[in-house]
Amino acid sequence: MDFADSQYFRSGNSQYRSLDAYWHPVAYGSEVRESPVQVTLLDRQLVLGRINERLVALDDRCAHRGAALSSGKIVDDCFECPFHGWRFDSQGNCAHAPGSNASKSVLSKSRILNYPVVESAGLIWVCLEQVPQYALPKFPEYSEAGYRTRPGIAFEWETSVSRCVENLIDISTFSSDNDSRGETVKDELRWVETWWEKSTLCFESPLLENGRIFRMLEAVGVAGASRSALTDTYRVGIPGTVHRRRMIGDGEKCYVLFFAASPITTTRTRCFWSYSRNFSESEEYDSLFLEGVLNDLASRRSIVESQFPKIVPICGGERQRESLVCSYDTPIHHYRNALLESSRLHLRSREDWSDCS
Numbered sequence: 001m002d003f004a005d006s007q008y009f010r011s012g013n014s015q016y017r018s019l020d021a022y023w024h025p026v027a028y029g030s031e032v033r034e035s036p037v038q039v040t041l042l043d044r045q046l047v048l049g050r051i052n053e054r055l056v057a058l059d060d061r062c063a064h065r066g067a068a069l070s071s072g073k074i075v076d077d078c079f080e081c082p083f084h085g086w087r088f089d090s091q092g093n094c095a096h097a098p099g100s101n102a103s104k105s106v107l108s109k110s111r112i113l114n115y116p117v118v119e120s121a122g123l124i125w126v127c128l129e130q131v132p133q134y135a136l137p138k139f140p141e142y143s144e145a146g147y148r149t150r151p152g153i154a155f156e157w158e159t160s161v162s163r164c165v166e167n168l169i170d171i172s173t174f175s176s177d178n179d180s181r182g183e184t185v186k187d188e189l190r191w192v193e194t195w196w197e198k199s200t201l202c203f204e205s206p207l208l209e210n211g212r213i214f215r216m217l218e219a220v221g222v223a224g225a226s227r228s229a230l231t232d233t234y235r236v237g238i239p240g241t242v243h244r245r246r247m248i249g250d251g252e253k254c255y256v257l258f259f260a261a262s263p264i265t266t267t268r269t270r271c272f273w274s275y276s277r278n279f280s281e282s283e284e285y286d287s288l289f290l291e292g293v294l295n296d297l298a299s300r301r302s303i304v305e306s307q308f309p310k311i312v313p314i315c316g317g318e319r320q321r322e323s324l325v326c327s328y329d330t331p332i333h334h335y336r337n338a339l340l341e342s343s344r345l346h347l348r349s350r351e352d353w354s355d356c357s
């Protein structure tokens with residue numbers, strides 16, 4: 001049996017569960033301060049907090065009787081449950097159980113799962129397994145001198161992470177002027193060069209004539225933008241990040257969109273994003289760039305949410321029902337192959353797939 005044809009694999013379950021092994025963004029760093037915060041990742045409620053300035057992520061479920069720790073507060077370096085006051089330290093161990101005569105050894109069994117958590121590029125990232133499969137995605141411009149970086153307003157879409165990512169790397173829609181049906185533009189896209197940098201899918205694409213982008217660049221003082229060549233370089237982190245660097249002319253000026261999708265459930269995704277640029281540094285231009293991205297994304301929301309199935313088909317007959325035959329589908333084809341490989345690896349590490357090819 002080819003395990004890619006198994007019902008479990010075809011249903012998208014393996015693709016979804018393999019996400020446990022990756023880093024995922026769950027909040028902007030600025031959203032987690034002195035109080036506990038609840039987030040949902042892959043159908044699991046987690047509580048985030050800063051204890052002694054260290055980030056902590058635990059299951060948001062008190063080991064006593066299940067109340068949400070995120071409704072409580074942080075006391076003496078512990079999450080304190082709002083119901084009966086039990087406290088849990090940064091490892092998830094019960095440190096205090098008021099009114100309990102239970103011995104220490106009994107209380108030591110009252111543990112809450114804790115998860116790897118880090119802060120990077122302005123975001124808080126959590127992995128649901130103790131050893132993440134890949135390193136965190138890179139966003140070097142976030143802290144690079146000469147770049148002005150601003151976070152965008154996070155938004156949620158009723159679809160999977162994979163559909164959100166494919167929307168962003170669909171270079172045909174990003175190359176047309178707010179018109180995803182621009183056949184003339186698509187016909188001009190004859191080449192897409194792809195390569196891998198470890199687990200990151202990379203590709204380059206020329207940005208074709210796009211009135212909206214050139215108008216925006218001229219508005220922020222990039223003289224002669226409409227006569228300059230624009231080239232986009234994409235770096236796609238499996239499963240849910242996209243780093244798009246857009247170079248103007250000879251590459252001295254560039255601006256970067258960093259997009260990071262977080263799977264709340266199989267079919268609901270929270271999208272974080274930030275914008276960096278090394279020109280037109282005045283604050284007055286920030287909203288122009290931020291609104292430009294938001295409008296661009298929002299204009300395609302209903303189309304992306306309408307795509308069926310919600311999780312991209314990566315194998316078997318379902319995959320054949322989508323025809324990735326255009327030159328601009330090349331990155332999506334490679335992205336799906338990487339998702340398939342990731343699901344295989346995950347499944348192999350958990351099951352006896354000795355009869356798999």
Ligand code: FES
Pocket residue numbers: 062063064065066067081082083084085086
């Ligand atoms: S449910 Fe949390 S202390 Fe009782």
